[in-house]
Amino acid sequence: MHLSTTARVLGILLMLFSSAMLVPLITALLSDDHTITGFLSALCITFFSGLILWAPARHTRHELQIRDGFLITSLFWTVLGLFGSLPFMMTEGLNLSPAEAVFESISGLTTTGATVMVGLDDLPHSILIYRQLLQWLGGIGIVVVAVAVLPMLGIGGMQLYRAEIPGPSKDSKLTPRIKETAKALFSVYVALTAVCAVSYYIAGMSAFDAIGHAFSTIAIGGFSTHDASMGYFDNNAILILGSLFMFVSAINFGLHFVAWQRRTLSPYKSDSESKFFGSIMLLGITITCSFLILSGTIEPGDALVHGLFQAVSITTTTGFASENFSLWPTFLPVMLILFSFMGGCGGSTAGGIKAMRVMLIYKQGIRELKQLVHPHAVIPLKVGKHRVEATVVSAVWSFFAVYMFAFITIMLLLMATGLDFLTAFSAVAASINNLGPGLGDVAANYTSISETAKALLCFAMLLGRLEVFTLLVLFTPMFWRL
Numbered sequence: 001m002h003l004s005t006t007a008r009v010l011g012i013l014l015m016l017f018s019s020a021m022l023v024p025l026i027t028a029l030l031s032d033d034h035t036i037t038g039f040l041s042a043l044c045i046t047f048f049s050g051l052i053l054w055a056p057a058r059h060t061r062h063e064l065q066i067r068d069g070f071l072i073t074s075l076f077w078t079v080l081g082l083f084g085s086l087p088f089m090m091t092e093g094l095n096l097s098p099a100e101a102v103f104e105s106i107s108g109l110t111t112t113g114a115t116v117m118v119g120l121d122d123l124p125h126s127i128l129i130y131r132q133l134l135q136w137l138g139g140i141g142i143v144v145v146a147v148a149v150l151p152m153l154g155i156g157g158m159q160l161y162r163a164e165i166p167g168p169s170k171d172s173k174l175t176p177r178i179k180e181t182a183k184a185l186f187s188v189y190v191a192l193t194a195v196c197a198v199s200y201y202i203a204g205m206s207a208f209d210a211i212g213h214a215f216s217t218i219a220i221g222g223f224s225t226h227d228a229s230m231g232y233f234d235n236n237a238i239l240i241l242g243s244l245f246m247f248v249s250a251i252n253f254g255l256h257f258v259a260w261q262r263r264t265l266s267p268y269k270s271d272s273e274s275k276f277f278g279s280i281m282l283l284g285i286t287i288t289c290s291f292l293i294l295s296g297t298i299e300p301g302d303a304l305v306h307g308l309f310q311a312v313s314i315t316t317t318t319g320f321a322s323e324n325f326s327l328w329p330t331f332l333p334v335m336l337i338l339f340s341f342m343g344g345c346g347g348s349t350a351g352g353i354k355a356m357r358v359m360l361i362y363k364q365g366i367r368e369l370k371q372l373v374h375p376h377a378v379i380p381l382k383v384g385k386h387r388v389e390a391t392v393v394s395a396v397w398s399f400f401a402v403y404m405f406a407f408i409t410i411m412l413l414l415m416a417t418g419l420d421f422l423t424a425f426s427a428v429a430a431s432i433n434n435l436g437p438g439l440g441d442v443a444a445n446y447t448s449i450s451e452t453a454k455a456l457l458c459f460a461m462l463l464g465r466l467e468v469f470t471l472l473v474l475f476t477p478m479f480w481r482l
Helices: 003-031 036-057 066-084 086-090 098-109 125-140 142-146 158-164 178-203 207-218 236-249 253-262 272-295 300-315 331-339 355-373 390-416 421-432 451-465 469-475
Strands: none
Touching: 003 036, 003 066, 003 125, 036 066, 036 086, 066 086, 066 098, 066 451, 066 469, 086 098, 086 125, 098 125, 098 451, 125 178, 125 207, 178 207, 178 236, 178 253, 207 236, 236 300, 272 300, 272 331, 272 355, 300 331, 331 421, 355 390, 390 421, 390 451, 390 469, 421 451, 451 469
């Protein structure tokens, strides 16, 4: 492990991230609002901090090892969350404590969408677009984007890419070189964002709202420019479009690239994970809409639109709201939060355990039942036409076990801070699944919980974004052993 190389890469990435503050700074200058000083100060601090890290190690040339990749990935998300909070701390009028500012920043970057800010409708456009931009950058993964640049600087990037997107996904190397892979994914990401923004604008959003919500929709983030979220627009066309783009964004971006390149939908039809994810999504939508209609919670016409939107929004871990779903019969919000544990497909911008892992656990369970009936039979586990090795299944079960252990531990710690069971359960689920909205005291926002609870949830967000092992491996003595 080369700490000098780690410092050099982290410095470069921090300097690159500082440029993200140019957009809200320009917005502030055009609006002539009171956020100019805050964004300018945050930009300078972030850039020069990166420069200080980079300068002493600028001549270092070492190929990154896998441990370097894990360290840089985890450090960058943590450090970036801290530096991303500077505009929230330095802007007059927001009145956020340091813990709240860090919470908002990490929530944005991890595309969680949990917020401690209220009165969004009255905030300056510069703050609003900065929140949306944090989610957009976090959605594609700043590290994945950066590996398109690092090879040109003499640093190999494949290790970082593996650390950013771990797990039993399809071959993530879409093209022979990681630089081209990152460019391909980023091109698809930008194209989807542009189409989403234009669609929202045509459906009735203002240009500012269309761009801002396109950022958080494709990122599956959930931040909005209004306190009422998507319910502010009271427009069924916008809700249907939002449902479509959230679903598309929860599909593996590698499939989008292949489908785009070949000009055919066949990659989706032949992909087992996407078909499984679509089936589960259809099940969630059907149950939600049917229960809303049969229980008389809302009118049948509205039940179909809001049921569709909320089922897609929560299951994909986006977290947009068309209305206060926490007031629906308790069965529905709890069920939808449980659906969010699956999230989306591997290689997408969604959070959660991922559909591939859930599918393998399901298939393994079915195989065990068959094995009980036919104990001497050889029953291979297959995904599509491919046989899944036992080591992959073991890794999936290990991931699931650690994921649930982390969930239960953090939930108990939250309850120790004074939160009731429903609030603690939903807050941890919303954080570790990178979902956002919860139930109980965190149904609207996370302002009322203690700073200790906010810190625990920040850790849960990072665990979810880094898929648990990438972060937890840093706490093992073996990782640091030479």
